[in-house]
Amino acid sequence: MDEFGVYAVFGVNGPPQRLLRAEGSCRVCVAVPPSVRQVVLFSSGQWGDRVCVNAELNDADRTPITIGKLTPYNRCLSWEQWEEETWTDSVTLNVALEGGDLTKADWSEPELILAVKEYTPKDTVAPVAARDLKGKRKRKRDRAAEEEDDNKVPKTEEEENTSSDSSEEKATPVRKIRGQTKCGQKLFSGGAAGETQGIVGKTPPQSAARTKSRQAKTPTQTAPLLSPSGRWGQTLCPIDAQTAILIGGQGARMQFCKDPMWKLCTEDLSWVAAETLAEGPTPEARIGHTAIYDSDSKRIFVFGGSKNKKWFNDVHILDTQSWKWTMVEARGNVPPLAYHSCSMFRGELFVLGGVFPRPNPEPDGCSDSLYIFDPQLSVWYQPIVTGDQPSPRSGHSACVMQERKIYVFGGWDTPVCYNDMYMLDLGLMEFSAVKTTGKAPSPRSWHGSAVLSDTKFLIHGGYNGNNALSDAFVFDIDTNSWTEVTLPQLSVPRAGHSIVTMETAGCSRFPEDVEVNAGSVGNTLLVFGGGDNEGNFYSDLTTVAVEELLAAIQRG
CATH class of the missing domain: 2.120.10.80 (Kelch-type beta propeller)
Structure with missing residues (x-):
């Protein structure tokens, strides 16, 4: 198989579904079936002058859960729900190709592929529903609010699984801690962080x-x-x-x-x-x-x-x-x-x-x-x-x-x-x-x-x-x-x-x-x-x- 393509497997029993091909769209968005807890993304065929494929898992609010990148030297990515604490039942997979012949690419909006049945391959592209377009316009109106959220600081690894009596969680550079009270209230080691917004x-x-x-x-x-x-x-x-x-x-x-x-x-x-x-x-x-x-x-x-x-x-x-x-x-x-x-x-x-x-x-x-x-x-x-x-x-x-x-x-x-x-x-x-x-x-x-x-x-x-x-x-x-x-x-x-x-x-x-x-x-x-x-x-x-x-x- 020399023709370039990008494929995804949803769940441990799902067959590969082609998302991108040598001729076609450079961006695509796929709805992940609700019961799927594993996603594998891989490429097949000759890359040519293609540079990479950017991949994102997004939640219902289109917030990136995790990201990855396929390259000619790293041709496979995988995600599992229990590794991503923000994974919900309304997850989409977004992939975008960089490099190659992009002269015919339309980067204004990604195509939307809706998975009708779990484990059922579907190569056809469904038209974007009217409510989706309205959702996009609403997202544009709410973009300022979303950008404010983008600047909150993540939590630190050491604190993310540290237990305490408080139920409130705030972001610090890697992991989350609940209610840390000493030397750990905000950023890189202890708990709540990033309440003030930045760039x-x-x-x-x-x-x-x-x-x-x-x-x-x-x-x-x-x-x-x-x-x-x-x-x-x-x-x-x-x-x-x-x-x-x-x-x-x-x-x-x-x-x-x-x-x-x-x-x-x-x-x-x-x-x-x-x-x-x-x-x-x-x-x-x-x-x-x-x-x-x-x-x-x-x-x-x-x-x-x-x-x-x-x-x-x-x-x-x-x-x-x-x-x-x-x-x-x-x-x-x-x-x-x-x-x-x-x-x-x-x-x-x-x-x-x-x-x-x-x-x-x-x-x-x-x-x-x-x-x-x-x-x-x-x-x-x-x-x-x-x-x-x-x-x-x-x-x-x-x-x-x-x-x-x-x-x-x-x-x-x-x-x-x-x-x-x-x-x-x-x-x-x-x-x-x-x-x-x-x-x-x-x-x-x-x-x-x-x-x-x-x-x-x-x-x-x-x-x-x-x-x-x-x-x-x-x-x-x-x-x-x-x-x-x-x-x-x-x-x-x-x-x-x-x-x-x-x-x-x-x-x-x-x-x-x-x-x-x-x-x-x-x-x-x-x-x-x-x-x-x-x-x-x-x-x-x-x-x-x-x-x-x-x-x-x-x-x-």
């Missing part, structure tokens, strides 16, 4: 921060995106001095980003959509995962994360030389984890903490265990660790210093936020609590961290259970001291964002009062995305010269 994909005010990218278009727009959509819970992974790879993330209304993978070029701070650039099966949409680059093997390792009520313990590897994804069939046991930390040391992945799911209906718990993945043997193992080990937590940070120590800061374990510091000696495999001096950051999780030098690393922003934070602190491992730094580029409250340091050529993008010679190479701090607990998910890219940060420490 999805918003760039912070220029007066508050110096942003370095255009405002991103929202995923629902048909125009090609020039930069990533607003999101939190993603990873930004540098692979060389000029390139970083953005993977995953989630925006408003708990929607996983339709543009999950981007390549950032630091020479001109430009973005390139990269999902279709790599061959092989791409990781399923997720947040709270980790992505780390091994400079020796030139590979990115993606581990864990979550999608709604689904946790992952898979390992995906992107070879940045061949640009091919592979999924590892690993031996050994590691639990599904999200919001853990992952550090690379001597070619192995050190995974600490995180949220792991317990059997329903018990709430989720946090891990205090250390797991190591050996890529050479494709095996997970737990090392023997001594000393004063950190308590269970998630949303913490971990910085590898001087290639022999991992510093662990902060995190969250319902209902407590932490601001303690632990150090793991990688030679002795011994944990110790670090006694610090100076003004320490307040308790927080989902903050950003980055290594600035051999002896210093940065902590910025995060979530304290009520608010997103905008402060920044530098820790010196030689003196075990904290220093608070204040810079306009880091003044916007955000959590669930990404911070990395990269070597970039000196250019005029650095602040005027920072001396950087033209043509020289220096370290630059890059801050991307995150949310502010007020309904805003950022798509901006902010740069700060590390020299400026270090100078601010001296001034402080």
Whole structure:
């Protein structure tokens, strides 16, 4: 079968139904039979110059429940009702083709296919009923109200299944919690969030921060995106001095980003959509995962994360030389984890903490265990660790210093936020609590961290259970001291964002009062995305010269 087509299977016993064909409409909407609890979407035949097929499951109010994308390298999607908590009995499947010959396409309205009987194939297209057209006009009148709903912040994974006495639920970045009262009232870790509305994909005010990218278009727009959509819970992974790879993330209304993978070029701070650039099966949409680059093997390792009520313990590897994804069939046991930390040391992945799911209906718990993945043997193992080990937590940070120590800061374990510091000696495999001096950051999780030098690393922003934070602190491992730094580029409250340091050529993008010679190479701090607990998910890219940060420490 060489002719291109997109097919769907509704229910475990249903036959394939053709939705899109080589010649025909580029968009279609299918009513899912009420008793169906599983949907499979797949393509068949030669893709040619077709780019992808966007897919959405929508509820009765046409609110996206979950999204996905077929590509020439990822030709099948599946959904199950018990993985999607908002699945109702009035679900529609919307698919739209991008690329190929679209000259005859009519993008004004999708065609509507009505499934008359469950498990009965139906290729004919039914005309849109008059009441449907009226419904569309009504939806246009109500669009303003719907857009307000779009900007509510989703809930966090750790809280979504946490039980309490209150029945009220509000949105936070991944999961829902009922009535959390301590350190968990709004955004990324504890409960209610997003009562005030904002703009999805918003760039912070220029007066508050110096942003370095255009405002991103929202995923629902048909125009090609020039930069990533607003999101939190993603990873930004540098692979060389000029390139970083953005993977995953989630925006408003708990929607996983339709543009999950981007390549950032630091020479001109430009973005390139990269999902279709790599061959092989791409990781399923997720947040709270980790992505780390091994400079020796030139590979990115993606581990864990979550999608709604689904946790992952898979390992995906992107070879940045061949640009091919592979999924590892690993031996050994590691639990599904999200919001853990992952550090690379001597070619192995050190995974600490995180949220792991317990059997329903018990709430989720946090891990205090250390797991190591050996890529050479494709095996997970737990090392023997001594000393004063950190308590269970998630949303913490971990910085590898001087290639022999991992510093662990902060995190969250319902209902407590932490601001303690632990150090793991990688030679002795011994944990110790670090006694610090100076003004320490307040308790927080989902903050950003980055290594600035051999002896210093940065902590910025995060979530304290009520608010997103905008402060920044530098820790010196030689003196075990904290220093608070204040810079306009880091003044916007955000959590669930990404911070990395990269070597970039000196250019005029650095602040005027920072001396950087033209043509020289220096370290630059890059801050991307995150949310502010007020309904805003950022798509901006902010740069700060590390020299400026270090100078601010001296001034402080």
